[in-house]
Amino acid sequence: MATYWDPFQEMDRLFGSFPLTARNVSAMPMDLFREDDHFVLAADLPGIDPGSIDVSVEDRTLTVRAERTGRSGEGQWLLRERPAGTVARQITLGRGLALDHISASYADGVLTLTIPVAEEAKPRRIEVSHRSEPHTIEAGG
Template sequence: MARRNDPFQDIERLFSSTGFARPTGPGMPMDLIRTGDEYVAELDLPGVDPSTIDIDIDDRTLTIRAERKARQGEVEWLSKERPTGTFARQLTMGYGVAVDKINATYDGGVLTLTFPVADEAKPRKISVNTSSSESKTIDAN
């Protein structure tokens, strides 16, 4: 039986087997799902100016940086719980992701990254020829 390629599964397995919580930077929690032929990551970045969001990919490492600026001027803080400053998060992409086709949108304080599944990681049919010149299709799943 062929194994479905999940480029994030090894990282998730590592953290769950060691008992450690998943790494999250302050102010950048993430949900990650797979829907059909794409992975979708949603990162909460409320109060972040979209012009400060920087997304880079180097080899198979995706780095997301964003900045939430502190309130300017003289104020008396009664409570300060929201972190400010520059936040960064890195994701290691597996070979099942088409890194050249990643899409990013920012709406309502949520950064959404869409990672299409690479063509070579998608299930496909393989035709098998026999000596009687008949062909039979085998599902590669």
């Protein structure tokens, strides 16, 4: 029996039970997709100081944290929709990922994480051996 394996299924189940609000999504919207033997997580972090970005994994929890500095100085705010301060997201990762080989890059306001599938979790073909010679059983007496 063949089954489709998705290491992010637990995350979907967890997040499916919580309503998403504009507040918690707008601070760090993310896309997550699979390409061949790895997953790609892209998080929008415009206006973030690249030196403030912290990505960590503890057990199976991936944490992305960054600091957006607010505008300081004189003046009267008329509209303020761009949040300042620390933004953070945590994602519970499924089994079968190579957590020690996650790579990260930041360009044009987008943080991109590449999360490879572990070797032992990759599908592989198993060869079946067979005999080409006929097998005979001798009756003895």
